[in-house]
Amino acid sequence: MPHFLPAQDVTTPGGLLLVLAVLVPFAGVLTGIVFGGRGPQRVAFATLAAGLAIGIAIADALVRSGDAVAYILGGWMPPLGVALRADGLSVVMLLAVAVVIGGIGVYARADFGMPPGVREARAPFVFWLLLLAVWGSLNLVFVSGDLFTLYVALELLTFAAVPLVSLDGRTETLRSALRYLLYALLGSVLYLLGAVLLYGAYGTLDIPLLAARVHPEPAAWAAVALMTSGLLAKTALFPLHLWLPPAHAGAPAAASAVLSGLVIKGSWFLVVRLWLDVFAGVVTLPSAQALAALGSAAILVGNVVALRQTRLKLLIAYSTVAQIGYLFLMFPLAAGLAAAGLDSATAVNGGMLQAISHATAKAAMFMAAGLVYTTLGHDRVADLRGVASALPMTVLAFALAGASLIGLPPSGGFLAKWLLLSAAITTAQWWWALVMLVGGLLTSAYVFIVVVSAMAPAHEGWTPKASVPRYQQAAVLALALCSFLLGAAVLCPVDVMQIGRTVSWDTVSP
Amino acid sequence: MNGTTLFGLCAAALVGIGLYGLIVNPQPLRKILGFNVIGSGVFLLFGVIARRGAAVGMGGDPVPQALLITGIVVAFSATALAVALLLRLFDEGGSVTLTTDAQQAKTKPDPPDA
Numbered sequence: 246m247p248h249f250l251p252a253q254d255v256t257t258p259g260g261l262l263l264v265l266a267v268l269v270p271f272a273g274v275l276t277g278i279v280f281g282g283r284g285p286q287r288v289a290f291a292t293l294a295a296g297l298a299i300g301i302a303i304a305d306a307l308v309r310s311g312d313a314v315a316y317i318l319g320g321w322m323p324p325l326g327v328a329l330r331a332d333g334l335s336v337v338m339l340l341a342v343a344v345v346i347g348g349i350g351v352y353a354r355a356d357f358g359m360p361p362g363v364r365e366a367r368a369p370f371v372f373w374l375l376l377l378a379v380w381g382s383l384n385l386v387f388v389s390g391d392l393f394t395l396y397v398a399l400e401l402l403t404f405a406a407v408p409l410v411s412l413d414g415r416t417e418t419l420r421s422a423l424r425y426l427l428y429a430l431l432g433s434v435l436y437l438l439g440a441v442l443l444y445g446a447y448g449t450l451d452i453p454l455l456a457a458r459v460h461p462e463p464a465a466w467a468a469v470a471l472m473t474s475g476l477l478a479k480t481a482l483f484p485l486h487l488w489l490p491p492a493h494a495g496a497p498a499a500a501s502a503v504l505s506g507l508v509i510k511g512s513w514f515l516v517v518r519l520w521l522d523v524f525a526g527v528v529t530l531p532s533a534q535a536l537a538a539l540g541s542a543a544i545l546v547g548n549v550v551a552l553r554q555t556r557l558k559l560l561i562a563y564s565t566v567a568q569i570g571y572l573f574l575m576f577p578l579a580a581g582l583a584a585a586g587l588d589s590a591t592a593v594n595g596g597m598l599q600a601i602s603h604a605t606a607k608a609a610m611f612m613a614a615g616l617v618y619t620t621l622g623h624d625r626v627a628d629l630r631g632v633a634s635a636l637p638m639t640v641l642a643f644a645l646a647g648a649s650l651i652g653l654p655p656s657g658g659f660l661a662k663w664l665l666l667s668a669a670i671t672t673a674q675w676w677w678a679l680v681m682l683v684g685g686l687l688t689s690a691y692v693f694i695v696v697v698s699a700m701a702p703a704h705e706g707w708t709p710k711a712s713v714p715r716y717q718q719a720a721v722l723a724l725a726l727c728s729f730l731l732g733a734a735v736l737c738p739v740d741v742m743q744i745g746r747t748v749s750w751d752t753v754s755p
Numbered sequence: 756m757n758g759t760t761l762f763g764l765c766a767a768a769l770v771g772i773g774l775y776g777l778i779v780n781p782q783p784l785r786k787i788l789g790f791n792v793i794g795s796g797v798f799l800l801f802g803v804i805a806r807r808g809a810a811v812g813m814g815g816d817p818v819p820q821a822l823l824i825t826g827i828v829v830a831f832s833a834t835a836l837a838v839a840l841l842l843r844l845f846d847e848g849g850s851v852t853l854t855t856d857a858q859q860a861k862t863k864p865d866p867p868d869a
Contacts, residue, residue, distance in 0.1 A: 393822050400829045416848035423840045424853050430790045438797045445804040
């Protein structure tokens with residue numbers, strides 16, 4: 246029903262920036278291929294700077310206008326044409342991804358710089374191109390205004406992420422990459438089937454149009470079930486997480502940081518879009534509870550399995566499995582708040598903050614693990630002695646990132662869990678609060694095990710296997726600090742995340 | 756039963772067969788084929804939806820046809836990527852199983868200790 250569309254359906258000032266946010270990284274990929282040799286790395290750094298500037302400009306346009314930024318491609322109105330839209334949720338994700346990709350780019354200069362004397366090596370060449378491709382696809386996921394563009398964006402993201410897993414070309418990583426690809430393909434084909442059903446039932450895939458037309462009936466239920474289960478396979482929510490630990494732990498450190506920090510957030514963001522914006526009137530509180538129950542199982546199983554790991558990278562990968570669980574606790578809380586006639590922003594902001602603080606913290610942790618591996622030549626958790634004296638900044642970064650995962654103040658994880666906990670108390674869903682507290686305790690256990698092991702003094706005469714450039718350590722520390730200080734977001738004068746949320750749970754639910 | 760319902764049921768059957776194959780078959784190549792069978796089901800369904808406009812005298816709905824072609828291209832590239840990975844895995848490891856030696860006895864592919 247077009248009555249709440251006009252505000253959305255014109256190209257707003259700054260709308261062209263959305264096109265640039267997607268176009269610039271992909272233009273970087275293409276020019277990188279043309280230049281070859283050291284080209285991709287140089288192009289990547291230029292693109293990183295430009296992309297961050299574009300992200301800030303979009304945020305500026307959003308806050309200035311106080312409404313979503315939109316761009317109508319080719320001037321064709323939806324439902325025939327395609328619109329790009331960025332509301333508050335999209336913009337904070339765009340910015341967070343730009344910052345994390347920047348940190349990973351600086352870190353990866355040492356690992357994936359072209360070695361002197363070599364004109365072109367395969368892994369560095371491919372890494373920079375894929376880094377830009379992941380970034381462009383994620384930006385497309387955040388700004389797409391219709392479900393089919395989102396499908397294409399998700400597939401691009403998968404195609405860019407899968408080769409990152411097997412950059413070193415070992416049998417083991419090829420196998421994890423193939424397993425990841427199969428899970429992801431099943432996920433995307435289920436998503437596409439849901440989208441097709443929606444088009445058949447409602448004749449549009451544009452998000453605001455669809456949100457106005459969709460109503461509780463079997464076609465909509467089937468679509469939401471298919472799309473959600475497909476996206477859960479891609480996000481690796483328990484029990485569809487089996488592909489994640491080998492894939493994330495086997496990749497090179499910089500690639501693990503991209504995969505674990507960012508790539509899974511793409512499909513998760515889409516679940517948020519669907520449940521909050523498209524199917525707000527279709528999904529019920531019990532279905533949201535089921536989603537969060539899977540999340541709770543992920544938190545408990547992921548954390549307990551992480552505690553039992555002997556290798557640092559696998560420990561961090563299982564920690565990702567657990568942290569994904571927290572991302573799904575927001576759904577029943579938002580539904581509960583809306584059902585009680587309250588503003589669901591507390592729960593939604595909590596979930597988004599959890600995603601951002603996990604993105605920064607997990608990227609920092611994987612890169613820290615990479616530096617530990619370079620220094621020691623292994624990553625056995627029980628045998629990390631001497632790391633603290635060789636890499637003081639890195640161990641500090643690991644501890645700060647761990648503090649954010651545990652949820653110690655003033656970290657982003659603290660603010661996120663605080664918002665989710667208060668939403669859980671307000672809506673009298675105490676069991677989610679209990680899960681969060683137990684999860685926090687288990688997380689603190691494995692963070693302390695690693696930090697204590699790393700603090701142990703080195704043996705007499707022990708020397709690091711390889712020295713690590715200072716800027717790599719600084720990049721890791723910077724991302725960890727971002728996560729640790731994200732709690733300061735509470736001081737932000739405007740609630741950026743809720744700008745331009747025309748369709749929300751409370752306006753659509755009967 | 757009219758043509759639309761028949762095609763719709765065929766699409767549902769294809770999705771079901773493909774899903775069964777993808778989940779049950781342990782060989783990666785068969786899983787890839789299973790994915791393609793599901794894809795065919797989805798595309799057939801989209802084709803049926805595109806024909807729906809014909810009832811009111813239009814030739815058909817062009818939007819699903821455009822989306823359908825994009826979907827086929829995406830599924831084709833996905834298959835190409837999966838087969839390329841599979842061939843590389845065969846070259847490197849000499850076999851194409853998704854389970855490692857330690858897990859051969861198990862039925863469920865648990866993550867290996869990489």
